[in-house]
Amino acid sequence: MTAIRLLLVDDDPLVRAGLSFMMGGAADIEIVGEGADGSEVEHLVDRTRPDVVLMDIRMPTVDGLTATELLRRRPDAPQVVVLTTFHADDQVLRALRAGAAGFVLKDTPPAEILDAVRRVAAGDPVLSPAVTRQLMAHAAGARPDTRRGAARERIAELGEREREVAVAVGRGASNAEIAAELYMSVASVKTHVSRILARLGLNNRVQIALLTYDAGLLDEHGHEHGAAHGDGHGRAPWRGDDRGQGPGRRDGHGPGR
Numbered sequence: 001m002t003a004i005r006l007l008l009v010d011d012d013p014l015v016r017a018g019l020s021f022m023m024g025g026a027a028d029i030e031i032v033g034e035g036a037d038g039s040e041v042e043h044l045v046d047r048t049r050p051d052v053v054l055m056d057i058r059m060p061t062v063d064g065l066t067a068t069e070l071l072r073r074r075p076d077a078p079q080v081v082v083l084t085t086f087h088a089d090d091q092v093l094r095a096l097r098a099g100a101a102g103f104v105l106k107d108t109p110p111a112e113i114l115d116a117v118r119r120v121a122a123g124d125p126v127l128s129p130a131v132t133r134q135l136m137a138h139a140a141g142a143r144p145d146t147r148r149g150a151a152r153e154r155i156a157e158l159g160e161r162e163r164e165v166a167v168a169v170g171r172g173a174s175n176a177e178i179a180a181e182l183y184m185s186v187a188s189v190k191t192h193v194s195r196i197l198a199r200l201g202l203n204n205r206v207q208i209a210l211l212t213y214d215a216g217l218l219d220e221h222g223h224e225h226g227a228a229h230g231d232g233h234g235r236a237p238w239r240g241d242d243r244g245q246g247p248g249r250r251d252g253h254g255p256g257r
Contacts, residue, residue, distance in 0.1 A: 003030040004121040007050035009067070010083070011036050011059045015106070019054065019083075022110045029117065038067030045071065050078045051121050054113075055100075057084040057091060065094050072099030072203065079120045083113070096210060099203040102126040125206045151214035154200055162199075163217075165192040169205050170212030 006029050010016050016034050024031045033048040035041060039062040041053065053071065057064040068080045081102035082095045092103055101120045104113055116126045155163060161182075168178040175189045182189075193205070202208055212218055 003028055004052060004117060005030055005032045005048065005050045006117060007031075007033045007035065007041075007044055007048055007053045007078070009035040009038065009041055009044075009053060009059075009064065010056040012056075015056070019113075023054075023114065023117065026114055029114070038062030038064055041067040041071055042074075045074075045078060052079045052081060052117050054081050054083050054117065057082060057095075065091065065098065068095060068100050069098040081116055081120050081126075093210070096206050099207070101204055101206070123204075125204045147214040148216055151211050152216070154211060155215045155217065157199055158196060162192050162196050165189060166196050166208050166212050167217050169193065169196075170209040170218050172209075 006023055008016050008019050008023070008031060010019070013036070020031050020034065023029050032050050033044045035044050037059045041055070045053070055064040055068060064082060068082065071077050071080060077099070080100045081104060082100045083104050083106055085106045095103055102116050102125060104116050104126070119126045155166065158166060164182055165178060168181060173181065175186045178189045179186045196202070196208060197204070200211065202211065
């Protein structure tokens with residue numbers, strides 16, 4: 001089994017030590033480096049070649065959100081899990097739009113942080129339940145903004161079937177649920193998701209969900225599908241269930257689709 005290469009970035013040495021102790025004890029995780037500020041991230045990534053970066057938000061020189069944005073522009077970018085003590089809507093949305101594959105609060109139990117790293121490394125975007133609930137409330141109450149026109153232009157690049165799949169992903173439907181709803185095979189759903197990601201230059205299902213929300217597509221389908229609140233079964237639109245389907249990881253098993 002190949003260990004997940006993990007880079008820790010947090011300005012608090014005690015937090016880094018705790019994370020290193022906790023994560024380094026797992027047989028399937030290798031701590032390849034540590035950083036104290038976002039300004040160090042790109043150099044550390046060049047030197048250590050991690051699969052996942054566990055990134056704090058609040059750091060003195062370059063914050064974790066800016067570091068994530070810079071990092072995810074790279075063609076060989078590792079996955080990023082944002083780790084923080086707070087979960088303001090705008091911070092979460094900015095991290096996810098930048099391409100972060102996960103957002104976990106620091107008071108999350110250690111076993112769940114480990115699970116988040118493993119899931120993200122496997123291509124499955126993950127958010128802590130508290131953050132997911134807050135994002136859904138934000139989506140339910142937010143007004144359309146200047147992103148709507150730009151998002152609709154991007155969605156217009158999709159074919160009709162791809163658009164239907166994108167909206168279903170935004171509602172939080174699994175591949176099996178999308179297949180049943182649209183009368184297609186699960187394999188076909190995965191193919192459509194892969195094409196959506198490639199055509200729109202997105203990283204994962206999280207960003208598909210955000211784009212469909214920005215475009216107002218979930219509002220249009222909200223009454224029949226419970227868009228603003230997941231799919232009516234408590235699921236959030238950012239749940240991922242396609243592993244190893246996307247570009248980004250150097251081993252060809254990039255972010256989930």
